[in-house]
Amino acid sequence: MSDEADLRLSVVEVRKSYRGRVALDGVSLEVSAGEILGLLGPNGAGKTTLVSIVAGLRRPDAGLVQVGPIDVVANPRAVHSMVGLAPQETAVYEVLTVRENLIVFGELAGLRRGPLVVRIDEVGAALRLGHLMDRVAHQLSGGERRRLHTGIALLGRPALLLLDEPTVGADVDTRAALVETVRALAREGSGIVYSTHYLPEVESLGASVVILVAGRVIASGRVDELIARHGHATAELVFDGPAPYCNGGCESVMRDDDVLRITSREPAVAAASVISRLGADRNRLRAVELLRPSLDSVFLTLTGRRYDAEGRDGVAAA
Numbered sequence: 001m002s003d004e005a006d007l008r009l010s011v012v013e014v015r016k017s018y019r020g021r022v023a024l025d026g027v028s029l030e031v032s033a034g035e036i037l038g039l040l041g042p043n044g045a046g047k048t049t050l051v052s053i054v055a056g057l058r059r060p061d062a063g064l065v066q067v068g069p070i071d072v073v074a075n076p077r078a079v080h081s082m083v084g085l086a087p088q089e090t091a092v093y094e095v096l097t098v099r100e101n102l103i104v105f106g107e108l109a110g111l112r113r114g115p116l117v118v119r120i121d122e123v124g125a126a127l128r129l130g131h132l133m134d135r136v137a138h139q140l141s142g143g144e145r146r147r148l149h150t151g152i153a154l155l156g157r158p159a160l161l162l163l164d165e166p167t168v169g170a171d172v173d174t175r176a177a178l179v180e181t182v183r184a185l186a187r188e189g190s191g192i193v194y195s196t197h198y199l200p201e202v203e204s205l206g207a208s209v210v211i212l213v214a215g216r217v218i219a220s221g222r223v224d225e226l227i228a229r230h231g232h233a234t235a236e237l238v239f240d241g242p243a244p245y246c247n248g249g250c251e252s253v254m255r256d257d258d259v260l261r262i263t264s265r266e267p268a269v270a271a272a273s274v275i276s277r278l279g280a281d282r283n284r285l286r287a288v289e290l291l292r293p294s295l296d297s298v299f300l301t302l303t304g305r306r307y308d309a310e311g312r313d314g315v316a317a318a
Contacts, residue, residue, distance in 0.1 A: 006032045006033045007030060007031070007032055007033075007066075007068070007191075008031050008032060008033055008035075008067065008068060008159050008160045008190070008191025009029075009030065009031040009054060009065075009066070009067055009160050009191055009193065010030050010064070010065070010066045011027060011028055011029045011030070011050070011054065011063070011064070011065050012028050012063055012064040012065075013026050013027070013028055013062065013063040013064070014026070014027045014028070014050070014053060014060045014062070014063030014064070014065060015027075015060060015061045015062040015063055016046075016049055016053065016058070016060050016061050016215075017061060022214075022215050023046045023049045023215050024046045024049055024050060024053075024060070024215045025046075025214070025215040025216045026063075026216065027046070027050060027063075027212070027215070027216070027217055028217065029210050029217065029220065031160065031191040031192070031193060032191060033159075033189045033190070033191055034186050034187065034189050034190070034191070035186065035191055035192070035207075035208060036182065036183075036186050036192045036194055036205050036206070036207040036208070037191075037192065037193050037194065037207060037208050037209070037210060038194050038195075038196065038202035038205070038207035038208065038209045038210070038223075039051075039193055039194065039195040039196075039210055039212065040195075040196070040197075040199070040202065040209060040210070040211045040212070040295070040299070040307070041211055041212035041213055042213065042305075042307075044214075045212040045213050045214065045215065046212050046214075046215040047164070047195045047212055048087075048088065048164055048195070050212070051085070051087070051162050051164050051193065051195060053065060053072070054067065054072065054083070054160075054162060054193070055079070055083055055085045055162055056072050056076030056077070056079045056080060056083070059073060060073065067079045067082050067083060067159070067160050068082055068159055068160075070082065081109070081110060081156070082158060082159045082160060083158055083159070083160050083161075083162060084153035084154060084155075084156060084158030084160070084161045084162065085153055085161075085162045085164075086149055086150045086152070086153040086161075086162070086163050086164065086166055087164045088164045088165040088168060090145045090146060090148075090149040091149065092137045092145060092148055092149060092152070093137060094136075094137050094138040095136065095137070095138070096136070096137055097133065097134050097135060097136055097137070098124075098129055098132045098133050098134070098135055098137065098140070098148055099120065099133040099134065101137055101148060101152065102120045102123065102124075102148075102151060102152065102155065103116065103120070105152040105155060106119065106120065106155045106156070109155055109156035110156065111155060111156060116155075119155055119157075120155070123151040123154050123155060124151070126151075126154075126177070126180070126181045126184065127147040127148075127150065127151045127154075127177050127178070127181055128147065128173065128177050129144075129147055129148060129151060132144055132148075141171075142169055142170070142171075143169075143170045143171040143173065143174035144174075146166070146167070146169070146170045146174055146178070147174055147177060147178070150163065150166055150178055150181070154181065154185065157185070157188065157190065158190060159189075159190060159191065160190065160191045160192075160193070161182075161185060161190050161191070161192045161193070162192075162193050162195075163182070163192065163193065163194050163195065163196075164195045165195060165196055165197065166178050166182075166194070166196065167179075167196065167198060167201065168196075168197070175198075175201070179201055179204065179205060182194065182205065183205065194207060197307070199294070199295040199296055199299075199307055202223065202295060203223055203294070203295055206223070207223065208220070208221065208222050208223070209221065209222070209223055209226055209295070211298075211299065211302065213302075213303060218302055218303075219298070219302055223295060226295070226298045227293050227294060227295065227297075227298055229298075230297075230298040230301040230302060231293030231294060231295075231297045231298045231301065232263045232293060232297055232300075232301055233263070233264065233265065233266075233267045233290070233291065233292060233293055233297070234261060234262065234263050234264075234267055234290075234291040234297055234300060235261075235262040235264070235267035235268065235270060235271035235288065235289070235290050235291070236259050236260070236261050236262075236287075236288070236289045236291065237259065237260040237261075237262070237271060237274065237275065237285055237287075237288055238258055238259055238285070238286055238287040238288075238289070239258050239259070239260075239281070239284045239285055239286060240258070240284045240286055241258065241284060242257065242258060243255050243256070243257065243258050243259055243260045244260070244278060244281040244284075246260065246274060246277075247277045247278075247279075248277060252264055252270065253274060254304065256304070256305075260274065261300075262274060263301075267290055267291075268290060271288060271290075275288075295307070
């Protein structure tokens, strides 16, 4: 349990259903000052619902949510000044310039003109928006819009920053700028919830991790701890059409649609052994991939599915 004085977010046994469909089923987690929490899970796992509840935009059916000392359900308006939210769908004023967007949202966050001007320059530099300040928002590229959208959430240096798929569809430069800005804000003491489908970002951020599937937390901890506990080296044999059934020595082989997945301390050797027994099916083999122990292999161990970068991992969830 974290020191209460350092807690930016506490979620205890939160539940939420929509017309009988369970979205969150007793979710608990904590985020401390300076901590980045990677919130992972397939589409429909409940990530966006949880972020919306923490931001005070939706009410849970049960459970406790606190941002700092404030009960989100009892006093959602008080939470708004402590939380910066960048939802997955970008939301900016299309007819305003980048600078005008930042001014409007900064004033809504309670920043006065002098400090706001300074903060806009800081955010603009961090997210590489400086040369775009006088450009109208509807003229921005997708990556530029994403940077502006995230910059709006950063303006007030929130105690808790909620980023829901912050780099989806973003270019390489945008990803790099956003990741470095998140690191800097954490160093300043903000707690950050970083919901994403891009596992390398979570690993590079040194984030702690919560994995949601079907509205339940199936694993949590530091990246290195989860990899040590659940990460296994794996080889995948990908076929044209359905994968064949394994013929002999198949204790560590799983068949999944067009893939034979082999878990082993020496996956290359194990894969070679399986390939040697494929017979005529060898002609349908179109790819062999070796997976090192990583967050992807952790997800594979826990769910039986790869954590696809676009969220199309096939896991059925609420």
